[in-house]
Amino acid sequence: MEEECGNTLKSLQILRDGLYFLPLSEPIFIKAIKTEERLKNYDNVRELLGSLRDISIEKTWKMILEGALFEGRVGNKKVARRAFEYLAANC
Secondary structure, three states: OOOOOOOHHHHHHHHHHHHHHOOOOHHHHHHHHHHHHHOOOHHHHHHHHHOOOOOOHHHHHHHHHHHHHHHHHOOOHHHHHHHHHHHHHHO
């Protein structure tokens, strides 16, 4: 609702709070990635994605997929391709 009212920064803080309590919530995680991307906080997106490094692929594949799509959207084709290859090999 905050985002719909134009309060993007407040929305982002709510999403970050949600991820603090539910770090593997796919809807919150994906929404946070898209919000950070909209604000051009690319390092924050990559930090979020990096937090998934030690978690099993069964729990994180949708979030990794969104990360691969993000990298493709920002023009980082090499990283996007590697992420897609990783998903294809492990899912």
